[in-house]
Amino acid sequence: MDHAFTHIPPTTLADLLGRAQVMDIGIRPLWDAPRVAGPAYTVRCEPGDNLMLHAAIYRAEPGSVVVVESGDVDHALAGGNVCAVARRRGVAAFVVDGVIRDLGEVREAGFPVFSRGVIPIPGTKERIGALGEPARVGGVLVHPGDIVVADEEGIVVTPAARREEILTAARAKLAEEAEQSLDAWEEDHRARVEKTLSDRGFTG
DSSP states (O other): OOTTGGGSOHHHHHHHHOGGGBOOTTOEESSOOOOEEEEEEEEEOOTTBOHHHHHHTTTSOTTOEEEEEOSOSSSBSOOHHHHHHHHHTTOOEEEEESBBSOHHHHHHHTOOEEESOBOSSBOBSOOOOEESSOEEETTEEEOTTOEEEEETTEEEEEOGGGHHHHHHHHHHHHHHHHHSOHHHHHHHHHHHHHHHHHHTTOOO
């Protein structure tokens, strides 16, 4: 778990990084999990097959967010036991561009999973994909070690090379926002809105 980034909301990171580093809205928390943050352990599974994710849970470092490109939403990538073992081995979360099963067990185990949903049929465990190579998940190309932050607001990926820069900028932004009262924000916001309307000829 990247503890520094657990204090940074995805909304703040999205403001700093832009749309290209934000996963699409189809990948959502499957239960009311807390915010997770950690370095990406990247996985690519072949469509209909989950072998590489099942291999990844024994290879990912504790604190990692296992990020999976799967290629289909017709077969579950993981179920209750795989999620329970991942949690026991210190994996922070799964972020999968696909689906899982056994949601009740996963929720009960307290393991954060962000995915496109659930389906009861499992995939096969036969086909070699890739571990530790770039994976495209939710429209974002994720590299090993990139910092993944995920909660109910969405999932944002900070490139590893920009970790310190973005962390510093995010902390400064949050501090500035914390110092501004709602009254001051409203006054500034209203002035900007009215100016923009006026500049564009709106008189209503």
